[in-house]
Amino acid sequence: MKAIEPDADERQLIEAARRDPSRFAELYEANFDRVYAFIARRVPTREEADDLTADVFRQALSSLPSFEWQGMPFAGWLLGIATHLIARRWQRAAKQTALPVEALESVGVPEQTERRAIFSQLVERLPEDQRYVVRRRFIDHRSIREIAQELGRSVGAIKQLQFRALETLRMQVRSRHE
């Protein structure tokens, strides 16, 4: 994932997408993980996270012609849209009358969000069997036994794959922050 600091490349991407909306895909790929990580922590279910993430990018695409470059990272603009949509959803559901402080602090890109967003890329770099176990276990919420049956391996072997995958991810995260 690219640095969140606004740079010339990001600005060129934005200008290109404003002239040619098909170039929006590049902005989407660069910011999807951030937006999803930001939203997923603030809604109770994965389905809601999916819906809100989709709404954020749809609104961003339609509002891109009016986007004015003010030096803020593009991800900050997207998270601002996400904050607005999350707050509106909460108000609509009447589950919470007061907005959470974290939701309002959306002008920049929270460090925690940025760290979580990295995991999508790190998981892609795992060995295939570890990557499969991580996806089935954490995304699809399968049990170790189910995964073992799918792969035709023992429960112990799947637990070992899970342990090695998380250890690898921890080492990679630590190396990125050192």
Added chain:
Amino acid sequence: MNSSLADQLDEAISALLAGGKTAPHWVREIHQLLPIADDLWYLPRPEFRASLRDQLLQRAGNHVFGALAQAAQRKAATRPESVVPPLFITESGAFPVRGSHLALSFALHVAALALVVASGWWMVENHAVVRNTMAQLIATDNYSLPPAPTTASGGGGGGDNDKMPASRGSAPRFATPQLTPLTAIIRNESPILPAEPTVVGPPEAVLPEFPRAGDPMADVSGPPSNGTGTGGGIGSGRGGGVGSGEGPGVGAGRGGRTGGGVYRLGGGIPAPRAIYAPDPEFSEEARKAKYQGSVILSAIIGSDGRPRDLRVVRSSGMGLDEKATEAVARWRFEPAHMGNQPVAVQVNIEVVFRLY
């Protein structure tokens, strides 16, 4: 790999996924890995990521056509620098040039240049012809001058078909208009409305006086006769005047007044005014010779405003006399008037042919 660590980690992850809290008895390694497991809990599904990307691209596609059109316009605007074909460059990126097209383009340009040169030469050679098919017409009689007191002329004549020639005598006084013609022999002794006989002419004109009424220019003094003419009056002419002329005047002329011939300008007679005067054409002979000159025509402008008896007084040759006569014959005038009566007058008209 310690299998107990893997078991503990799975136990902790199961508790985490179930919404429980971490157990304090887990070893430090497990506590270090649990935040990783917590973050993995919020990973997006790869298929969702791909499907949303496809949706956005499809949505963006609706804008692409407009964007493509704008891009085409921008490209067209910058085209001169990149698409103007270099004539003799063949490397990659150069606009291809076909020999046949190049030859055709060259021929068309040569033809266009030749056309421009030829038309310019023709204009120079035919400069005078093109600009001088017009001519200026000037009447030698100055229409705007006041009438001269002495140059008028005219005449009249009459009679009542008598077998005897008109007898000499005094003409009646001039007046305008004429109420009744003069007679040497009174045929109606008791007219219903008696009136003084007069002839048409200027009242100040003086004619010879005789003891009785008659034609002052008659050869015989008697016996009294109104003469062999017609239309009343005295003489051998016609028209109620006195003499051998025509009209209500005195003398051999016509149209009234005295002195003979048609009226001329002056003596209270203003010039007729041309109301339709088409320009004459240059003759082909004069055009080729680039000849310029003037023609003076004599014409009688009748009381109906039509010119007649056109004749050339001063010739110019080269066919210009005929062209001038043809043009003036088509002219129409507001006729000259003596008093309230339109009268025929003789005028001279100068037709000038000039090369500008």
